Amino acid sequence: xxxxxYKKLQKILKEQIQQGKFNIGEYLPSENExxxxxxxxxxxxxxxxxxxxxxxxxxxxxxxxxxxxxxxESLGLLNVKGFSEAVGHxxxxxxxxxxxxxxxxxDLTYRPTSEEIETNCIHFERLRCVNNVPITLENxxxxxxxxxxxxxxxxxxxxxxxxxxxxxxxxxxxxxxxLRALPADEYISNLLQIKAGFPLLQITIKFMTSNPSLxxxxxxxxxxxxxxxxxxxxxx
Amino acid sequence: xxxxxYKKLQKILKEQIQQGKFNIGEYLPSENExxxxxxxxxxxxxxxxxxxxxxxxxxxxxxxxxxxxxxxESLGLLNVKGFSEAVGHxxxxxxxxxxxxxxxxxDLTYRPTSEEIETNCIHFERLRCVNNVPITLENxxxxxxxxxxxxxxxxxxxxxxxxxxxxxxxxxxxxxxxLRALPADEYISNLLQIKAGFPLLQITIKFMTSNPSLxxxxxxxxxxxxxxxxxxxxxx
DNA sequence: TAGTGGTCTAGACCACGGT
DNA sequence: CCGTGGTCTAGACCACTAG
Numbered sequence: 001x002x003x004x005x006y007k008k009l010q011k012i013l014k015e016q017i018q019q020g021k022f023n024i025g026e027y028l029p030s031e032n033e034x035x036x037x038x039x040x041x042x043x044x045x046x047x048x049x050x051x052x053x054x055x056x057x058x059x060x061x062x063x064x065x066x067x068x069x070x071x072x073e074s075l076g077l078l079n080v081k082g083f084s085e086a087v088g089h090x091x092x093x094x095x096x097x098x099x100x101x102x103x104x105x106x107d108l109t110y111r112p113t114s115e116e117i118e119t120n121c122i123h124f125e126r127l128r129c130v131n132n133v134p135i136t137l138e139n140x141x142x143x144x145x146x147x148x149x150x151x152x153x154x155x156x157x158x159x160x161x162x163x164x165x166x167x168x169x170x171x172x173x174x175x176x177x178x179l180r181a182l183p184a185d186e187y188i189s190n191l192l193q194i195k196a197g198f199p200l201l202q203i204t205i206k207f208m209t210s211n212p213s214l215x216x217x218x219x220x221x222x223x224x225x226x227x228x229x230x231x232x233x234x235x236x
Numbered sequence: 237x238x239x240x241x242y243k244k245l246q247k248i249l250k251e252q253i254q255q256g257k258f259n260i261g262e263y264l265p266s267e268n269e270x271x272x273x274x275x276x277x278x279x280x281x282x283x284x285x286x287x288x289x290x291x292x293x294x295x296x297x298x299x300x301x302x303x304x305x306x307x308x309e310s311l312g313l314l315n316v317k318g319f320s321e322a323v324g325h326x327x328x329x330x331x332x333x334x335x336x337x338x339x340x341x342x343d344l345t346y347r348p349t350s351e352e353i354e355t356n357c358i359h360f361e362r363l364r365c366v367n368n369v370p371i372t373l374e375n376x377x378x379x380x381x382x383x384x385x386x387x388x389x390x391x392x393x394x395x396x397x398x399x400x401x402x403x404x405x406x407x408x409x410x411x412x413x414x415l416r417a418l419p420a421d422e423y424i425s426n427l428l429q430i431k432a433g434f435p436l437l438q439i440t441i442k443f444m445t446s447n448p449s450l451x452x453x454x455x456x457x458x459x460x461x462x463x464x465x466x467x468x469x470x471x472x
Numbered sequence: 473t474a475g476t477g478g479t480c481t482a483g484a485c486c487a488c489g490g491t
Numbered sequence: 492c493c494g495t496g497g498t499c500t501a502g503a504c505c506a507c508t509a510g
Contacts, residue, residue, distance in 0.1 A: 002487085004498060030476060041500050043279075046477085054290075059410075061448070062477045063508030109464070174295075180460040181417040181435035199417035199435030204464075212297070224416040228345070228440075238506085240479060266495060277481050282496085298496045299489035 005040055006047040013048065017057055017068055027065040028058065090131050093158060096191075097125040099151045106141050108217055109178045110206035115213055120144040122151060127191055134192050135227055141217040146170070164209070174208040184221070192223050201229060241276055242283040249284065253293055253304055263301040264294065326367050329394060332427075333361040335387045342377050344453055345414045346442035351449055356380040358387060363427060370428050371463055377453040382406070400445070410444040420457070428459050437465060 016022055029037065034045040049066055052058050058066045102123040104112055112121075122144045128136040140160070144150065147168050155163045164170040180202040189196040200221045207216040222229060252258055265273065270281040285302055288294050294302045338359040340348055348357075358380045364372040376396070380386065383404050391399045400406040416438040425432040436457045443452040458465060 002497090006498080032476085041502090042477095043501090044499060047498085049477095060477065061508085062506065063475080065476060065508095177466070179415065179437055179465040181437040181458070182460075183435050197433075199419050201415055201417040201437065222417070224418075229415040230413070238478090242479080268494085268496095277483090278496095279482095280480060283479085285496095296496065297489085298487065299494080301495060 005038075006044045006051070009034065009038055009040070009045065009048040010051050013052060014055075014057060017052075022068045024068050027067050030065055092129040092132065094127040094129065094134075095124065096127055096137075097123065099124040101144060101151060104141065106139075106217060106219070108141075108219055109204045110176060110215075110217060112141070112143075112215070112217065113213075116143045116145075116215065122147070130227055133226070135223050137188055137191055137221045139219045143214055146211055146214050170209050170211055170214065176206045176208075178204045180204075182221075188221050192221070194223060198223075200224075203229070241274075242280045242287070245270065245274055245276070245281065245284040246287050249288060250291075250293060253288075258304045260304050263303050266301055328365040328368065330363040330365065330370075331360065332363055332373075333359065335360040337380060337387060340377065342375075342453060342455070344377075344455055345440045346412060346451075346453060348377070348379070348451070348453065349449075352379045352381075352451065358383070366463055369462070371459050373424055373427055373457045375455045379450055382447055382450050406445050406447055406450065412442045412444075414440045416440075418457075424457050428457070430459060434459075436460075439465070 013022075013028060022028055028034075028049070031042050031045045031049065034040070034048075035042055038045070049058065049060065052066075053060060057069060059069050060066045099122050101120050104117055104121045105123075106112075120143070121141055123139070123141050125140075126138045127134050128138060147164070147170070153163075153167075156167065181199050182202045183197040184192065184194055184200050186196055188200065189198060192200070201224050203218075203220040203222065205216075205218040205220070207218065209215065249264060258264055264270075264285070267278050267281045267285065270276070270284075271278055274281070285294065285296065288302075289296060293305060295305050296302045335358050337356050340353055340357045341359075342348075356379070357377055359375070359377050361376075362374045363370050364374060383400070383406070389399075389403075392403065417435050418438045419433040420428065420430055420436050422432055424436065425434060428436075437460050439454075439456040439458065441452075441454040441456070443454065445451065
């Protein structure tokens with residue numbers, strides 16, 4: 001992905017927020033200050049701030065400035081972020097099935113395109129644990145066509161999305177989700193160490209990527225008792 | 237709310253999409269065409285298209301154009317849209333408790349600010365039905381301070397958000413949500429005509445508005461068996 | 473009144489898609 | 492090759508906030 005100027009600034013500011021150089025409630029430098037310190041125009045600086053606002057890092061107010069927001073300590077923005085971005089918890093991942101070529105044997109709301117279904121399918125299954133308690137069961141399917149040599153290799157930093165980005169230059173560009181509350185079946189209740197029939201949040205996701213022919217299909221089952229799924233949304 | 241140029245264009249295009257002047261899969265006029273036909277610059281035209289993309293109406297692709305997207309026929313984008321925007325269903329709303337001044341007696345994740353808690357609280361409870369089947373129980377709390385004469389009046393077109401917008405010029409600017417799967421308790425299971433213990437999707441929402449001192453606190457219990465909650469998200 | 477973010481103009485160059 | 496959207500510049504005026 002092209003490293004544009006606004007993305008560079010966005011990344012710098014995000015890291016500074018994450019590293020605590022700007023604490024919650026504090027204000028980022030003003031747009032004009034960012035312009036002169038980074039030798040860019042306001043349009044570019046605003047674009048970076050717009051993106052940070054979309055991601056929920058800041059709120060902006062006319063006449064005041066760009067204030068760092070409290071990002072709720074749920075399991076983070078599940079939308080397009082990876083699980084590993086969840087903060088403040090000891091998060092562990094266990095592969096129940098490592099990535100391998102399998103059939104498009106999925107029972108999902110979002111069906112693969114006919115183009116995809118003619119290709120090989122990569123599938124993997126992971127169990128996500130928080131503080132050593134299994135919280136989420138995750139299944140993923142995607143076409144093998146555009147990601148050669150994907151199976152057998154480890155993920156970069158354990159992150160699927162980072163691997164796609166750094167190794168294949170594929171970025172997530174959007175998602176569609178459907179949410180259901182369902183009783184746990186036998187298989188899942190064993191894995192999540194709960195009683196069968198216990199209510200779980202099922203999240204069915206289709207991730208779109210920068211490659212229009214490549215989508216990622218995921219299905220999650222979440223035990224939301226201790227860690228509800230968080231989500232934030234800002235219009236302007 | 238100020239009617240800026242990009243908002244005018246955004247509104248025009250959105251209505252044209254909703255009215256079917258541009259069908260799914262078709263392309264909107266190019267940015268340059270919109271510029272000349274509306275006598276604006278590309279910056280302004282792009283801002284309108286950016287907003288439409290954020291709302292999920294279009295996808296844009298370099299070299300091709302802005303294509304009208306299929307908006308899933310679940311129960312719509314529950315994020316910031318009202319329930320009444322759900323399409324393709326016979327939706328009915330029953331007030332269990334009409335808007336009235338009550339106490340801030342809520343058991344929510346998102347707590348009112350200390351500023352809000354010193355004001356009077358308006359509360360109302362609604363049951364939303366699809367095809368005459370009760371699907372969602374909804375509770376809402378908000379400060380009475382900035383919306384004089386709210387109680388006792390009917391909603392415009394039955395829409396709470398439309399009433400806020402048209403009668404008080406208050407717009408929704410963002411939201412935070414938390415999602416949980418929970419077993420139905422006695423009260424809710426009666427209302428939704430399901431067995432006690434049946435899994436429900438609980439959505440706890442804090443809506444932020446254009447008035448920084450006014451937030452809306454909502455809690456929903458959804459029977460997702462027939463109508464899952466939909467949600468889409470696009471980055472650029 | 474000074475400084476902030478919100479909107480807007482009139483250009484420019486680039487990367488991508490299809491011809 | 493041309494038209495598309497993506498990025499960027501260098502300005503301008505406005506509305507809002509706070510001292």
